[in-house]
Amino acid sequence: MGTVRIGAPVTSDGPAWPERDAPSVAKILQSTLTCPECGFASSETMPTDACQYYHECQACGLLLKPLEGDCCVFCSYGSVPCPPVQVPQPSCIDDDQARD
Numbered sequence: 001m002g003t004v005r006i007g008a009p010v011t012s013d014g015p016a017w018p019e020r021d022a023p024s025v026a027k028i029l030q031s032t033l034t035c036p037e038c039g040f041a042s043s044e045t046m047p048t049d050a051c052q053y054y055h056e057c058q059a060c061g062l063l064l065k066p067l068e069g070d071c072c073v074f075c076s077y078g079s080v081p082c083p084p085v086q087v088p089q090p091s092c093i094d095d096d097q098a099r100d
């Protein structure tokens with residue numbers, strides 16, 4: 001008795017999680033875009049040298065466009081603001097502006 005049964009098999013050779021070999025990430029280039037229409041979230045890689053203005057939802061086909069005051073769809077619908085916003089830049093300040 002006393003045999004503890006675990007649902008998942010335990011690997012005995014090494015850690016369960018792959019080691020993260022992130023090369024000193026200064027900016028986050030992965031953002032999760034959430035469609036305001038259907039709620040579908042997709043992980044997208046952001047371009048570092050340009051703002052992506054449009055994004056088509058893969059679920060419902062809605063063309064996402066930045067909200068007023070935002071420079072790209074990542075700022076409006078993404079989990080992470082676009083790279084130009086992540087670095088201090090006076091031209092792209094996201095200051096929780098009152099919309100409507």
Ligand SMILES: [Zn+2]
Nearest residue numbers: 035038057060
């Ligand atoms: Zn959608």
